[in-house]
Amino acid sequence: MTLITDVRLRRVLDSRGNPTVEADVLTESGGFGRAAAPSGASTGEYEAIELPPSEAIAAARRHAIPRLVDEVYAGNQREVDGALRAADGTDNFSEVGANSAVAISMAAAKAGADVLGAPLYQHLGGAFRGENFPTPLGNVVGGGEHAKEATHIQEFLSAPVGAPSVSEAVFANAAVHDRISEILDDRDIPAAKGDEGAWAPPISDAEAFEVVDEAVSDVEDDLGFEIGFGLDIAAAELYDEDEGGYVFGDEVKSTDEMVDYVAEMVAEYDLVYVEDPLDENDYEGFAELTERVGDQTLVCGDDLFVTNVERLQDGIDVGAANSILIKPNQIGTLSDAFDAVELAVRNNYDAVISHRSGETEDTTIAHLAVATDAAFIKTGAVQGERTAKLNELIRIADDAV
Numbered sequence: 288m289t290l291i292t293d294v295r296l297r298r299v300l301d302s303r304g305n306p307t308v309e310a311d312v313l314t315e316s317g318g319f320g321r322a323a324a325p326s327g328a329s330t331g332e333y334e335a336i337e338l339p340p341s342e343a344i345a346a347a348r349r350h351a352i353p354r355l356v357d358e359v360y361a362g363n364q365r366e367v368d369g370a371l372r373a374a375d376g377t378d379n380f381s382e383v384g385a386n387s388a389v390a391i392s393m394a395a396a397k398a399g400a401d402v403l404g405a406p407l408y409q410h411l412g413g414a415f416r417g418e419n420f421p422t423p424l425g426n427v428v429g430g431g432e433h434a435k436e437a438t439h440i441q442e443f444l445s446a447p448v449g450a451p452s453v454s455e456a457v458f459a460n461a462a463v464h465d466r467i468s469e470i471l472d473d474r475d476i477p478a479a480k481g482d483e484g485a486w487a488p489p490i491s492d493a494e495a496f497e498v499v500d501e502a503v504s505d506v507e508d509d510l511g512f513e514i515g516f517g518l519d520i521a522a523a524e525l526y527d528e529d530e531g532g533y534v535f536g537d538e539v540k541s542t543d544e545m546v547d548y549v550a551e552m553v554a555e556y557d558l559v560y561v562e563d564p565l566d567e568n569d570y571e572g573f574a575e576l577t578e579r580v581g582d583q584t585l586v587c588g589d590d591l592f593v594t595n596v597e598r599l600q601d602g603i604d605v606g607a608a609n610s611i612l613i614k615p616n617q618i619g620t621l622s623d624a625f626d627a628v629e630l631a632v633r634n635n636y637d638a639v640i641s642h643r644s645g646e647t648e649d650t651t652i653a654h655l656a657v658a659t660d661a662a663f664i665k666t667g668a669v670q671g672e673r674t675a676k677l678n679e680l681i682r683i684a685d686d687a688v
């Protein structure tokens with residue numbers, strides 16, 4: 288075990304060109320770890336608080352760093368994360384900022400791995416991890432809060448569930464992304480890209496279903512293994528209480544209509560995954576949908592659970608879903624993210640480790656997915672800050688990290 292001897296914080300760019308927090312953690316024996324906080328656009332109401340990076344850095348320097356330097360061992364993740372929580376003193380990291388907290392938490396884990404001479408996934412998950420790999424969910428068409436003048440549904444996600452290896456799965460998602468641009472071209476539809484590199488064409492959700500279905504089938508035929516697709520509806524962003532439901536342009540769907548719509552899409556397109564199909568406060572609606580389609584598809588809570596064990600437990604109690612999205616920056620530390628995965632797994636929920644729409648080159652979530660033996664990882668299909676994680680998964684599988 289080696290003591291943390293220095294924590295350095297700085298502002299760096301994220302993929303949207305916004306500043307974010309990067310942390311370096313150094314140890315007595317020369318260990319080093321570096322990590323950066325991602326940032327959401329369609330953030331959940333109950334997420335831990337992201338402060339403006341300069342404020343988060345100043346607060347962490349004042350409150351957190353003195354509790355870590357010469358006090359805590361880098362390899363003891365619970366102690367690192369406990370010190371961060373104690374330094375903050377709130378439930379939601381509103382003093383220190385979840386962005387500073389998560390950057391330090393992840394950098395300390397990397398320093399701990401460095402000291403051991405082990406890859407991060409092994410330090411976090413143990414000696415027997417590294418055999419199973421998550422299926423990557425690749426965002427190939429999208430809109431919502433991630434792109435203007437595009438689909439109402441935030442993400443259409445390619446899901447190569449039959450891929451024989453993680454590398455083939457990663458290339459399959461890139462091929463679906465590419466095939467979609469050809470199909471759009473054939474239909475004379477111009478398409479910009481959204482924040483995560485997905486195509487953001489000015490088409491209806493109904494047409495997007497058709498296009499993605501065609502692309503997925505074509506690539507499935509080419510590659511010879513099963514590729515399905517799924518959605519992140521990000522329904523909290525569509526929900527408007529004053530309008531009395533979910534706003535899809537000129538049409539407003541009531542909760543019952545929304546449940547029917549999603550259930551119909553699951554049946555029609557054999558969807559393998561549906562994230563945030565209803566508002567983040569609607570446990571009941573989630574439970575009704577899960578009752579209807581939970582044996583056919585994953586119903587995943589992102590804004591609903593915000594990687595928070597209390598919200599997850601509430602969901603488990605009412606049967607709200609069968610899967611949880613895990614985003615370390617939604618809760619602030621790796622220990623909290625692990626606790627959420629463990630509670631999920633104990634209750635037969637699949638964990639899906641996820642990026643944010645604002646990302647950096649940081650690859651921690653690739654290791655987290657392998658360390659937790661997660662069923663899926665959602666980290667885009669193309670674009671540098673997304674491929675950083677996908678390529679790291681390929682390296683982990685190749686024993687080359």
Ligand SMILES: O=C(O)[C@@H](CO)OP(=O)(O)O
Pocket residue numbers: 326327328329330331442483519521589641642643644645
């Ligand atoms: O809703 C989501 O799942 C994410 C990532 O795709 O988006 P954001 O980071 O904007 O919350």
Ligand SMILES: [Mg+2]
Pocket residue numbers: 519521562563589590
């Ligand atoms: Mg989401």
